[in-house]
Amino acid sequence: MRVATVxxxxxxxxxxxxxxxxxxxxxRLSGPxxxxxxxxxxxxxxxxxxxxxxxxxxAMGILAGYTGRILEEELRRLxxxxxxxxxxxxxxTRENITIVDPIKDTITEINSSGxxxxxxxxxxxxxxxxxxxxxxxxxxxxxxxxxGVDSGYCLDLVSRAKHAGKTVVMEGIGRFFEETIRNVCPxxxxxxxxxxxxxxxxxxxxxxxxxKLARDFLDFGAEAVVISYHxxxxxxxxxxxxxxxxxxxxVEKSHLLGTGDAFVAGIxxxxxxxxxxxxxxxxxxxxxxxxxxxxxxxxxxxSEIEKHLDAFEVEKKA
Amino acid sequence: xKVKDVLIRDISAVFEDETIENFVRMCSMQSLSGLPVVDExxxxxxxxxxNDVINAAIPSYFSxxxxxxxxxxxxxxxxxxxxxxxxxxxxxxxTPAVTVKEDDTLIHVADLIIxxxxxxxxxxxxxGRLVGVVTRMSVLKGAMEKGV
Numbered sequence: 323m324r325v326a327t328v329x330x331x332x333x334x335x336x337x338x339x340x341x342x343x344x345x346x347x348x349x350r351l352s353g354p355x356x357x358x359x360x361x362x363x364x365x366x367x368x369x370x371x372x373x374x375x376x377x378x379x380x381a382m383g384i385l386a387g388y389t390g391r392i393l394e395e396e397l398r399r400l401x402x403x404x405x406x407x408x409x410x411x412x413x414x415t416r417e418n419i420t421i422v423d424p425i426k427d428t429i430t431e432i433n434s435s436g437x438x439x440x441x442x443x444x445x446x447x448x449x450x451x452x453x454x455x456x457x458x459x460x461x462x463x464x465x466x467x468x469x470g471v472d473s474g475y476c477l478d479l480v481s482r483a484k485h486a487g488k489t490v491v492m493e494g495i496g497r498f499f500e501e502t503i504r505n506v507c508p509x510x511x512x513x514x515x516x517x518x519x520x521x522x523x524x525x526x527x528x529x530x531x532x533x534k535l536a537r538d539f540l541d542f543g544a545e546a547v548v549i550s551y552h553x554x555x556x557x558x559x560x561x562x563x564x565x566x567x568x569x570x571x572x573v574e575k576s577h578l579l580g581t582g583d584a585f586v587a588g589i590x591x592x593x594x595x596x597x598x599x600x601x602x603x604x605x606x607x608x609x610x611x612x613x614x615x616x617x618x619x620x621x622x623x624x625s626e627i628e629k630h631l632d633a634f635e636v637e638k639k640a
Numbered sequence: 641x642k643v644k645d646v647l648i649r650d651i652s653a654v655f656e657d658e659t660i661e662n663f664v665r666m667c668s669m670q671s672l673s674g675l676p677v678v679d680e681x682x683x684x685x686x687x688x689x690x691n692d693v694i695n696a697a698i699p700s701y702f703s704x705x706x707x708x709x710x711x712x713x714x715x716x717x718x719x720x721x722x723x724x725x726x727x728x729x730x731x732x733x734x735t736p737a738v739t740v741k742e743d744d745t746l747i748h749v750a751d752l753i754i755x756x757x758x759x760x761x762x763x764x765x766x767x768g769r770l771v772g773v774v775t776r777m778s779v780l781k782g783a784m785e786k787g788v
Contacts, residue, residue, distance in 0.1 A: 380651070391671065398648065405649040405772065410669035446662065449655060453682050457769070 323405055325372055325590055326458040328451070328479060329365030329383035331436040331468040333418040334393045337579070343423040343430065361397040362418055364465035364493055364514075364583055371587035371609075373401045374622055377594050380405040380454055384447055384468065386437040387414035407454060409447040413437030420579060427574055436468035444475060451479060455486045460590055463508070464493040464583075473498035481506040489593055493586055495521070507543035510589055510599070514582065515550050532557040533564050533639055546599035548585060548606060553578065556585070556607060557639070560599045564640040567607045570633055573614045584613035588627060607634050643749055644742035646782035647763055649772040653678040656685060656730035660693060663729055676762040677733045682769045684762050686733035696732045697721045739764045742771065750779050 339356040340349045351357050361370070369381040385394060385408045393415055394408060416434040423430075455461070461483040467476060476498045483490045490508035492499070495515065500522055503511060513535075519526040526532055532549050536559035539547040547559040554569040588609025592602030608630040612622055653676045654663050663675065667690060674689030697720040724732075739762045740749045749761055753776055760775045 386669075398650070403649065405651055407651045408670075410666065412669075442662075446658075446666075450653075453678070453680055454651075456681060 323378050323380045323454075323457050324594055325369075325377055325379045325460045325462060326451075326454050327365035327369040327372075327379060327381050327383075327462045327464065329363040329369075329381070329465050330439075330471055330476075331416065331466045332361065332363035332366050332383045332385060332390075332393060333416045333433070333436070334389050334396075335360045335362030335418050335420065337420045337422060339422050339424065341423060341425045343421050343426065343428065359392075359396065360400070361393045364586075365462055366393075366397065367580060367583035368462050368464055368587045368590065369404055370397070370401055371584055371622055372590060373404050375587065375591050375624055375627075377591060378403070378405075380407055380458065382407045382447075382451060382454060384409050384411055384437075384439055384443060385415050386411045389417060390415035407450055409443055409450060411437055411439050411443040422579065424574075429579060436466070439468050439470040441470075444471065448478070452482060455483055455488060458488065460489045460491065460593060462491045462493075462586065462590060464491075464586060465514075466494065466496070467498050471498070473501040477502045477505055480508050484508070491586060491590060491593075493582070503539065503542050503544075507539065509545045510548075510586075510593075510602075511539045511544045511546070512548040512550075512582070512586060516582075529557070529566070529639075533559075536564050537640070546589070546603055548589070548603065550582065556610075558600075558603045558607070560603070562600065563638055566635075566637045566639050567603075568635045568637070569607075569611050569614075570635060571611070573611075578614065581610040581613045584622060585610040587622070591624075591627070604631060604636075641746040641782060641786055642742065643740050643744045643746065643763055643774055645786065646746060646774055646778040647742060647772045648775065648778055651682070651770050651772065653682075653684075653770055654688065654729050655679070656728060656733070658729050659725065660696075660727050660729065660732065661725040663688060664690075664693060664725075673759045676737060676770055676773070677729055677735075678770055681767075684737050684739055684764050684768060684770050686730070686735035687737035687762060688729050688733040689759065692732045692734065693721075693724075696724050737762055739768070740774065741765070746779060746782060749774050750783070753779060 337358045369379045372379045381404050416436040419432040421430040480502050491510040492508040493512040532551050536547045536557050549557040551557050554573050556567045558565050585606040588606035589602045592605035609627045611630045611633045612626040676684045677686035679685050760773050763772045765771050
């Protein structure tokens with residue numbers, strides 16, 4: 323195990339491929355390949371991608387009920403090399419439904435909130451997390467937090483990993499994310515801007531807003547920053563500067579599923595291989611572009627990523 | 641065929657100082673019959689199963705009689721469970737735990753499972769740290785699909 327992924331709010335992802343999807347209409351799926359159930363939640367997605375990239379990984383998180391057990395079984399069936407270390411709580415793990423329409427080029431997502439996690443479970447998880455830290459070099463904390471988890475908990479997870487000398491990668495959005503950034507900024511930061519373009523009370527409108535945000539993350543202590551910008555671009559930053567990565571190819575919107583996770587997995591792959599942060603960011607971008615070639619998630623290879631290392635323009639902005 | 645061919649890479653475990661109540665809660669939620677007991681370095685120091693808790697909760701002479709049909713009333717069992725639920729796992733775990741390594745043969749772990757009546761065996765690395773488990777079913781499935 324070299325990498326631990328933490329998914330506090332995993333989900334069983336149900337991806338439905340429906341051509342010409344319309345609300346208020348009856349749709350029939352064309353076959354079993356149009357309905358795919360996979361383990362999900364950002365950290366778990368990253369773990370699956372890292373496994374494909376042959377990085378030994380341990381997937382940690384909080385599961386619940388029957389859905390949680392299905393998720394764990396599926397994860398084991400699809401990725402038997404991934405080590406699992408989940409803690410269970412009462413209730414049911416959430417299900418996330420994604421309707422992909424390849425004709426209209428749309429993605430419709432319905433995500434539920436997840437089970438309420440009690441303090442006892444959080445205590446049990448923390449003990450296992452601390453134990454696992456001794457076995458890994460990098461920790462990825464990614465995704466939303468379930469009800470019952472306060473912002474201090476994430477902050478504690480990041481803080482313990484940093485004190486243990488681990489590289490910490492974090493993706494998220496909301497109060498818990500902002501508080502963690504302000505207090506114990508992880509080494510690599512990626513805000514999840516899918517649902518909101520507001521962060522630290524500021525709205526992101528112009529490219530300058532994104533560049534300023536990237537610099538703020540660096541000021542808080544980040545070593546590398548990625549901020550998704552207008553689908554085909556990403557604002558990336560290290561202590562050496564701020565760049566705009568822009569894909570040379572048009573990206574189909576229906577192929578965007580999982581690209582954020584692929585970006586994170588690419589960065590972690592780069593860090594694991596000993597690359598500097600800028601080159602690790604390039605691997606992230608290449609992985610994200612490679613992922614857009616697939617409708618389904620977690621279908622990458624090292625050669626595919628490396629083939630896409632020049633598939634984007636790099637423009638220094640600051 | 642080796643242990644690594646049927647290994648389930650799950651490192652769910654309990655710590656020695658965790659309570660029996662926690663152990664039962666974890667097993668029931670994860671549908672497990674037992675768990676490895678580890679220290680803070682993930683080294684396996686014991687194993688605790690549902691049987692160990694049942695044996696701790698019933699008077700010792702019942703295990704000699706091999707039947708609980710002599711129990712005067714189940715209330716006694718419930719009372720004893722209440723009494724031990726806050727006890728530490730270390731009090732009832734089996735130590736040292738029976739463990740195997742990834743490169744051990746499947747026939748070796750099958751022999752242990754049959755001889756020691758185990759449902760699950762922790763798999764450890766050279767430092768004794770937990771890397772996963774093999775279960776009766778994973779051995780059976782492996783043997784059926786690929787031979788021993």
